[in-house]
Amino acid sequence: MFGLLSAIALLSSLPHGRAIPLDERQSSSMYTYVNLASNTGTSVHRASGILYGVPDAQGQIPSSFYTGMGFNYLSAGGAQDPSYTGWIYGGYTGRMAEVVSNYKTARTYGAQFILKLSDLWGADGTQDNSNAIWPDDNSSWTEYDTFLAQVVSDLKANSMTSNIKILIWNEPDLSGTFWNVGMSRYLDTWSHTVTYFRTNLAGVPLAGPAFANGPSSSNTWWTSFLTRVKADGTAPDVYTWHLEGGKSNSLSDLATTQPNMVSLLNSYGMAIPEFVIDEYGTSAEEVPGGSAWWISRFERYNMYGLRGNWYSLAQLHDFLAGLLGKTDVNSATGTGYYANGDWNVYYYYATTMVGYRVATTGSTDGLMDCYAVVDSSTVRILVGGRETTGTYELVIDNISSLGLATSGTITVHTYQFAWGGAFVAESKTDLGTVAHTYSSNTLSFPIYQTDTTTTWAFEFPY
DSSP states (O other), X not given: OHHHHHHHHHHHHSGGGOOSOGGGTOOGGGEEEEEEEEEEEEOOOTTOEEESOOOSSTTSSOHHHHHHTTOOEEEEOOTTOTTOOBGGGXXXXXXXXXXXXXXXXXXXXXXXXXXXXXXXXXXXXXXXTTTOOOTTGGGOOHHHHHHHXXXXXXXXXXXXXXXXXXXXXXXXXXXXXXXOSHHHHHHHHHHHHHHHHHHHSTTSOEEEEEEXXXXXXXXXXXXXXXXXXXXXXXXXXXXXXXXXXXTTOGGGSHHHHHHHHHHHHHHTTOOOOEEEEEEEOOGGGOSXXXXXXXXXXXXXXXXXXXXXXXXXXXXXXSTTTTTEEESOTTOTTOOOEEEOXXXXXXXIIIIIOOSXXXXXXXXXXXXXXXXXXXXXXXXXXXXXXXXXXXXXXXEEEOGGGGTOOSSEEEEEEEEEEOOOOTTSOOOOEEEEEEEEEEBTTEEEEEEEEOSSSOEEEEEEEO
């Protein structure tokens, strides 16, 4: 809590609420900008999806937690459920029942659903690679086609052919984790599966490749994949990849990978359809600061994103992917849920940040960003740091586009989102208001990021 409280105290003690000169406080790489004159459209809260995190029993988590965080996308397939082991170990029926339940929960709240096909098969990271069965084993598709036929039958029987995407295989480029028989077999499996579904489940979008590593012209998994799908006409309807490599990995940032994906498709002469990031954020980034940073990225690039999930076994299917705690966190069927500090960020994002979006620019060090909206009377800005500390500057340009003067005083209301841990109940903190003078059509003030988890929202009327 010290970080911004001390900032407000400092600002209040300085003339006109201004801090020490910028060049004495931070480098030019530590500015994040809002352009109030650039309307970028209405927000649909694109970062409010989750990976797993939904219990088998519908209604176990109270509805207010789903609606409050703007729940709009769910990806699941029954992974790591200790009671049901998937097709290859005779546990398909239980996993499909869980998929049906999760799909119904998603649709209750108007959320889209991504089915992880490899989870149903049983390749969820818990399989024994010494005896696991893989598609096209012994140069035969018989077992796999029997599996695919059962999936198609069950999806149709449960009216699950709309508002769903089928993700063919999860992270095949992580050798030995979810796939263990090489790139060539994966590419054959991809082509075979897409052809099967487009023949037997026409109209249901197919997603992939869901690689763990972001798109790059130097990555042979990506270049081999695009070469294959262009040649045999099996390109996905929706391209997916994961952004869970951490802040030091440039291929774990939409600022790199979204342009890379467009460039790759252009270089292959292929269509550019929808992109979805079906897993984003490391465990260390799933805190208020990190979540706000990711929100800013997804809103800027107009892409849907689903929070990664770093729990395992029964806990993987609970807590809305790390946004909630409950009375007994080791009880799969227990209730008594409460919001942690990260849920409060998504709640503010989904329920308070309404109106139209305006253009923003992240800091050039890549570690601080912001998301901003304007409604009929108020500007709201959510800032977020990606595992960073230091003094950053929030710069808000084109104040006059709101009908205000190009210089004067603006009173900014600040809210803090703190983090005590995944299983610690939190609420946002109202830090009150500070009057800032501004000139030259620009308002700016510092963000004192003294830890790697806390973040803030700023509001002012016009």
